Amino acid sequence: MQPSPYTPGEVARTVPGRASQLADIDERLSAMVDLGRLVGRIRVDHAPRGFGKTSLLREYQRRAVARGAITAWVTAGESQGLIAQIGAAIASATASLGDEASTRLLDRIESLKLTIGAPGIAQASATLNGEKVQEPVGVRGFEAVIREAASYGAGIVILIDEVQAADEAGIRTLVYAWQHLQAEGADIPAAVFAAGLPNAPEVIASVVTFSERIAYRRLGPLEQEAEEIALVGPARALGVTWTREAVANALSVAQGYPYTVQLIGDATWAAAGRPDPGRTVGVDDVERGRIAMRDDLEALFRARWAQSAALERRMLSAMAARGDDPVSRADISADLQIPTNHLSSPRGRLIDKGLIQSADRGMLEFTIPGFAEFVRDQEGG
Numbered sequence: 619m620q621p622s623p624y625t626p627g628e629v630a631r632t633v634p635g636r637a638s639q640l641a642d643i644d645e646r647l648s649a650m651v652d653l654g655r656l657v658g659r660i661r662v663d664h665a666p667r668g669f670g671k672t673s674l675l676r677e678y679q680r681r682a683v684a685r686g687a688i689t690a691w692v693t694a695g696e697s698q699g700l701i702a703q704i705g706a707a708i709a710s711a712t713a714s715l716g717d718e719a720s721t722r723l724l725d726r727i728e729s730l731k732l733t734i735g736a737p738g739i740a741q742a743s744a745t746l747n748g749e750k751v752q753e754p755v756g757v758r759g760f761e762a763v764i765r766e767a768a769s770y771g772a773g774i775v776i777l778i779d780e781v782q783a784a785d786e787a788g789i790r791t792l793v794y795a796w797q798h799l800q801a802e803g804a805d806i807p808a809a810v811f812a813a814g815l816p817n818a819p820e821v822i823a824s825v826v827t828f829s830e831r832i833a834y835r836r837l838g839p840l841e842q843e844a845e846e847i848a849l850v851g852p853a854r855a856l857g858v859t860w861t862r863e864a865v866a867n868a869l870s871v872a873q874g875y876p877y878t879v880q881l882i883g884d885a886t887w888a889a890a891g892r893p894d895p896g897r898t899v900g901v902d903d904v905e906r907g908r909i910a911m912r913d914d915l916e917a918l919f920r921a922r923w924a925q926s927a928a929l930e931r932r933m934l935s936a937m938a939a940r941g942d943d944p945v946s947r948a949d950i951s952a953d954l955q956i957p958t959n960h961l962s963s964p965r966g967r968l969i970d971k972g973l974i975q976s977a978d979r980g981m982l983e984f985t986i987p988g989f990a991e992f993v994r995d996q997e998g999g
């Protein structure tokens with residue numbers, strides 16, 4: 619008996635299928651570490667819940683560490699605000715260095731906290747690209763912290779998870795500071811990599827206008843080959859093989875959704891009796907696994923459903939009733955007999971929660987495989 623190598627609901631140990639993202643990051647890290655340059659654009663990978671954002675960001679962090687950079691990880695949304703969170707993360711990442719310079723850095727972080735904590739002065743005027751602008755307080759202090767932190771090791775990499783939950787002032791300060799560093803042609807080895815829900819671009823754009831400073835990247839479902847690697851790889855490392863047919867059946871359950879890949883892998887592993895080295899996982903195991911995992915997936919769906927308001931549910935039901943493919947807003951509006959403009963707020967909330975997303979030509983679609991089917995089962999219930 620061997621424990622399951624799968625990670626439903628946990629950060630993935632490896633991130634198959636994310637080669638292009640990792641190639642981008644490797645390139646940025648290389649410019650940062652080898653050339654000592656600022657990574658000028660803040661990167662934001664965005665996707666609905668369960669698509670592997672946190673796992674990907676952790677992999678970025680591992681790569682940054684492997685190159686000798688200092689990393690500061692924050693999960694945005696705490697009451698102290700994004701900038702104070704980043705300050706604290708930088709402080710703890712550098713505390714162990716314990717020399718004179720790190721004392722200087724800690725002092726800077728403390729004074730930054732005082733600046734942004736001071737009530738009543740949210741803005742200060744400054745000149746940016748020759749234009750007079752109102753700029754958030756704390757930008758200069760934050761910049762100083764970044765400059766100082768970047769002098770350690772191979773540079774500083776700030777990782778921000780759940781960026782859509784960050785406070786407005788924090789986002790503004792971060793983006794302005796980055797804009798300054800960039801405009802000053804600063805040779806500062808520093809980077810910001812962030813991840814968030816699909817509404818992250820909208821949230822950020824509502825706070826700062828210069829969106830060209832930010833590289834938004836949509837994180838999609840896994841390609842079939844990546845799913846296969848995610849299923850077969852961890853088993854093989856334990857000396858266990860999946861039959862071809864078993865893999866095919868598991869893939870048809872997962873449909874490219876990373877969380878479900880792990881769920882079906884894990885449930886199949888248990889159904890196969892947590893196999894010893896030399897054993898094989900077959901279709902019967904997958905079938906029993908599929909039945910066993912249904913409760914977990916349903917629990918996830920039920921929680922999402924319970925968190926949706928009445929009109930949101932009606933909208934989900936109308937979409938689901940039309941099948942699993944993208945649905946036009948006009949069709950939803952006609953089915954519900956509610957004008958399209960009345961649907962824009964529930965639509966926005968469902969997108970913010972990552973339950974639906976916009977597809978081509980103003981169409982809407984479900985994000986999580988199996989959710990439409992679940993919604994159809996709720997009819998009348």
Ligand SMILES: Nc1ncnc2c1ncn2[C@@H]1O[C@H](COP(=O)(O)OP(=O)(O)OP(=O)(O)O)[C@@H](O)[C@H]1O
Nearest residue numbers: 626627630633634667668669670671672673876877
């Ligand atoms: N590339 C991948 N291949 C296979 N499984 C993955 C991959 N990336 C993540 N997973 C798995 O998918 C699930 C969701 O991963 P993760 O928590 O990173 O997603 P997330 O997008 O951050 O979700 P949330 O929005 O809920 O925070 C986990 O079970 C994780 O182990």
Ligand SMILES: [Mg+2]
Nearest residue numbers: 671672673779
């Ligand atoms: Mg996450």
